[in-house]
Amino acid sequence: xxxxxxxxxxxxxxxxxxxxxxxxxxxxxxxxxxxxxxxxxxxxxxxxxxxxxxxxxxxxxxxxxxxxxxxxxxxxxxxxxxxxxxxxxxxxxxxxxxxxxxxxxxxxxxxxxxxxxxxxxxxxxxxxxxxxxxxxxxxxxxxxxxxxxxxxxxxxxxxxxxxxxxxxxxxxxxxxxxxxxxxxxxxxxxxxxxxxxxxxxxxxxxxxxxxxxxxxxxxxxxxxxxxxxxxxxxxxxxxxxxxxxxxxxxxxxxxxxxxxxxxxxxxxxxxxxxxxxxxxxxxxxxxxxxxxxxxxxxxxxxxxxxxxxxxxxxxxxxxxxxxxxxxxxxxxxxxxxxxxxxxxxxxxxxxxxxxxxxxxxxxxxxxxxxxxxxxxxxxxxxxxxxxxxxxxxxxxxxxxxxxxxxxxxxxxxxxxxxxxxxxxxxxxxxxxxxxxxxxxxxxxxxxxxxxxxxxxxxxxxxxxxxxxxxxxxxxxxxxxxxxxxxxxxxxxxxxxxxxxxxxxxxxxxxxxxxxxxxxxxxxxxxxxxxxxxxxxxxxxxxxxxxxxxxxxxxxxxxxxxxxxxxxxxxxxxxxxxxxxxxxxxxxxxxxxxxxxxxxxxxxxxxxxxxxxxxxxxxxxxxxxxxxxxxxxxxxxxxxxxxxxxxxxxxxxxxxxxxxxxxxxxxx
Amino acid sequence: xxxxxxxxxxxxxxxxxxxxxxxxxxxxxxxxxxxxxxxxxxxxxxxxxxxxxxxxxxxxxxxxxxxxxxxxxxxxxxxxxxxxxxxxxxxxxxxxxxxxxxxxxxxxxxxxxxxxx
Numbered sequence: 001x002x003x004x005x006x007x008x009x010x011x012x013x014x015x016x017x018x019x020x021x022x023x024x025x026x027x028x029x030x031x032x033x034x035x036x037x038x039x040x041x042x043x044x045x046x047x048x049x050x051x052x053x054x055x056x057x058x059x060x061x062x063x064x065x066x067x068x069x070x071x072x073x074x075x076x077x078x079x080x081x082x083x084x085x086x087x088x089x090x091x092x093x094x095x096x097x098x099x100x101x102x103x104x105x106x107x108x109x110x111x112x113x114x115x116x117x118x119x120x121x122x123x124x125x126x127x128x129x130x131x132x133x134x135x136x137x138x139x140x141x142x143x144x145x146x147x148x149x150x151x152x153x154x155x156x157x158x159x160x161x162x163x164x165x166x167x168x169x170x171x172x173x174x175x176x177x178x179x180x181x182x183x184x185x186x187x188x189x190x191x192x193x194x195x196x197x198x199x200x201x202x203x204x205x206x207x208x209x210x211x212x213x214x215x216x217x218x219x220x221x222x223x224x225x226x227x228x229x230x231x232x233x234x235x236x237x238x239x240x241x242x243x244x245x246x247x248x249x250x251x252x253x254x255x256x257x258x259x260x261x262x263x264x265x266x267x268x269x270x271x272x273x274x275x276x277x278x279x280x281x282x283x284x285x286x287x288x289x290x291x292x293x294x295x296x297x298x299x300x301x302x303x304x305x306x307x308x309x310x311x312x313x314x315x316x317x318x319x320x321x322x323x324x325x326x327x328x329x330x331x332x333x334x335x336x337x338x339x340x341x342x343x344x345x346x347x348x349x350x351x352x353x354x355x356x357x358x359x360x361x362x363x364x365x366x367x368x369x370x371x372x373x374x375x376x377x378x379x380x381x382x383x384x385x386x387x388x389x390x391x392x393x394x395x396x397x398x399x400x401x402x403x404x405x406x407x408x409x410x411x412x413x414x415x416x417x418x419x420x421x422x423x424x425x426x427x428x429x430x431x432x433x434x435x436x437x438x439x440x441x442x443x444x445x446x447x448x449x450x451x452x453x454x455x456x457x458x459x460x461x462x463x464x465x466x467x468x469x470x471x472x473x474x475x476x477x478x479x480x481x482x483x484x485x486x487x488x489x490x491x492x493x494x495x496x497x498x499x500x501x502x503x504x505x506x507x508x509x510x511x512x513x514x515x516x517x518x519x520x521x522x523x524x525x526x527x528x529x530x531x532x533x534x535x536x537x538x539x540x541x542x543x544x545x546x547x548x549x550x551x552x553x554x555x556x557x558x559x560x561x562x563x564x565x566x567x568x569x570x571x572x573x574x575x576x577x578x579x580x581x582x583x584x585x586x587x588x589x590x591x592x593x594x595x596x597x598x599x600x601x602x603x604x605x606x607x608x609x610x611x612x613x614x615x616x617x618x619x620x621x622x623x624x625x626x627x628x629x630x631x632x633x634x635x636x637x638x639x640x641x642x643x644x645x646x647x648x649x650x651x652x653x654x655x656x657x658x659x660x661x662x663x664x665x666x667x
Numbered sequence: 668x669x670x671x672x673x674x675x676x677x678x679x680x681x682x683x684x685x686x687x688x689x690x691x692x693x694x695x696x697x698x699x700x701x702x703x704x705x706x707x708x709x710x711x712x713x714x715x716x717x718x719x720x721x722x723x724x725x726x727x728x729x730x731x732x733x734x735x736x737x738x739x740x741x742x743x744x745x746x747x748x749x750x751x752x753x754x755x756x757x758x759x760x761x762x763x764x765x766x767x768x769x770x771x772x773x774x775x776x777x778x779x780x781x782x783x784x
Contacts, residue, residue, distance in 0.1 A: 465753035466681050469774030473687030476778045480694060502775045
């Protein structure tokens with residue numbers, strides 16, 4: 001759509017400019033050569049084959065001018081030569097074309113007849129409607145002014161010669177014109193006296209035989225200039241006529257007409273007439289229209305047209321470029337917005353007064369706000385923004401390209417701030433919630449630590465247990481040997497100490513042995529039975545009843561080791577709790593239940609229970625209420641449950657027992 | 668069966684442990700033999716006196732306890748075996764049971780537990 005409009009305006013501009021250029025050129029040709037643009041083009045063509053053929057066949061054309069019209073055409077009385085401006089012009093015609101020109105001067109009346117009979121090929125005539133019936137006319141050669149010359153100083157207008165005698169040449173255009181005027185009025189206006197030539201007319205005027213002489217102005221001027229008494233003559237204010245002089249040819253001579261037209265234009269272009277005129281009249285001339293001003297006008301208008309065209313094209317190109325640039329800017333801006341909006345990091349621009357200037361989508365999502373509502377509001381209204389922006393004891397935001405970590409409501413944020421050009425009033429703050437990353441990093445650190453502990457624990461356990469086993473064995477032997485109560489007490493105390501070390505090592509090994517991720521399909525009930533089998537000795541010792549109920553064939557995709565640690569520790573805990581309570585029939589109930597995608601295991605004992613005050617702490621590492629406890633059991637349980645994607649909760653009443661609820665994902 | 672005729676073979680690379688355990692077991696009336704490694708243990712099993720029960724460590728230089736159990740079971744399918752280990756880990760216990768051990772005993776536990784079995 002836009003493109004089409006651009007193309008259309010381009011075409012219109014070019015057409016408009018062409019029209020301007022064309023018009024200028026047409027005006028120029030009209031003014032300078034008296035022909036229209038089309039004729040100018042046509043006549044500027046070289047001679048055609050046909051025309052050359054015509055010229056070759058013809059060889060010579062016969063031209064008949066007026067025999068007595070100096071300085072245009074006349075016979076020099078002294079030399080007897082036929083001379084004049086038009087004669088010179090004809091020689092130029094002869095040179096320019098491929099034909100010789102023979103001049104046969106004769107009176108006007110005869111010229112018409114000779115032309116009709118093709119005895120004469122051409123003559124310079126005024127073009128009139130009547131003459132067009134008989135002849136063909138070329139383009140104008142020059143413009144001729146007709147005038148009336150008088151001696152009476154009072155006569156200034158033609159009308160003042162009414163009823164007076166006027167000398168005219170026979171068949172001259174002046175005669176034709178004045179006679180027409182006579183015919184048009186009721187009775188003849190002027191008394192026309194026919195003379196042979198202007199010179200004779202001037203003599204008669206001087207002698208008082210006539211009151212005026214009508215004829216071609218250049219001829220009259222030329223003849224007057226030759227006289228000593230030219231001051232006593234003057235021409236009327238208004239010219240009698242102004243006509244274009246053209247070459248007339250016989251109606252059948254169309255080819256000759258074409259040749260003459262082309263030749264005339266060539267001579268016009270060479271300013272031949274101007275040069276001939278300078279020869280015959282000096283610089284000022286009434287014969288031809290001066291072309292210089294037209295040239296200037298032409299060049300000026302051409303220059304203007306060209307300039308306009310260039311400006312137009314330049315303007316159009318500029319507009320096109322601006323359009324492209326604008327479009328590109330818009331696209332760039334859109335892209336930039338898209339990029340900024342696609343960032344996970346939150347971007348916000350805050351002005352010097354703490355108001356929000358701009359933000360990206362991530363920030364809007366973080367604040368759960370609409371852009372319209374957010375822009376312009378103060379950041380104080382948003383506690384998160386406020387605390388990130390004014391860190392370090394509410395100090396005003398400083399430019400800070402360095403990343404800073406800020407904790408807000410248990411969330412970690414990386415924050416950077418940049419002062420924005422040019423005012424430096426606005427600050428860009430970029431922040432990102434890195435809580436997950438921080439936790440992950442902590443876990444990684446934890447795992448590295450655990451790995452080290454694992455290695456240490458396994459080595460330590462082995463190294464300690466061997467000598468511990470030896471101590472244990474010796475104590476056993478000693479018990480059989482010692483008889484004194486002091487000795488027996490000592491052995492018992494030493495055995496207790498060995499027991500403590502032993503259980504500490506056991507837990508340490510539980511802690512250590514967990515393989516990283518060995519997932520397998522596990523039949524939970526079967527696993528539970530295996531674990532109970534491991535604890536069978538203790539259960540029997542304390543006569544504890546175990547009830548395993550609930551779903552059969554519960555299969556889990558999980559980590560066997562984790563599950564073993566979880567349930568072994570929980571069952572041992574229950575046994576410990578029952579043991580501590582004493583005087584009760586101990587009972588452990590284990591129920592396996594399905595719950596959607598999860599499996600829930602309830603592990604209930606009727607032991608001593610956990611006091612409410614410490615319930616929250618029991619999962620912490622190294623927290624224990626037991627005399628011999630290591631404080632790692634429940635910590636391990638919770639750790640492992642989390643590792644396989646589940647959770648563990650406890651309900652307990654002192655004196656009644658404890659229920660652990662373990663939720664485990666099936667996969 | 669008469670405890671005197673019940674032969675117990677104790678295999679452990681730790682000399683003191685081997686000897687003290689032997690003392691304890693003999694203290695309750697059993698007859699014991701000791702071996703410091705698997706190779707020695709196998710020679711005793713192959714020897715004239717029939718071994719009824721073998722108590723063996725798992726981690727020993729040379730042939731491991733697990734291999735010893737496997738080998739001993741082949742030579743004497745009736746042989747009862749109890750594993751004594753310093754690790755006390757479930758894996759090692761399970762592994763031992765798989766190859767034929769009847770029970771396991773963690774070093775530094777009360778020897779009464781062992782005797783109870």
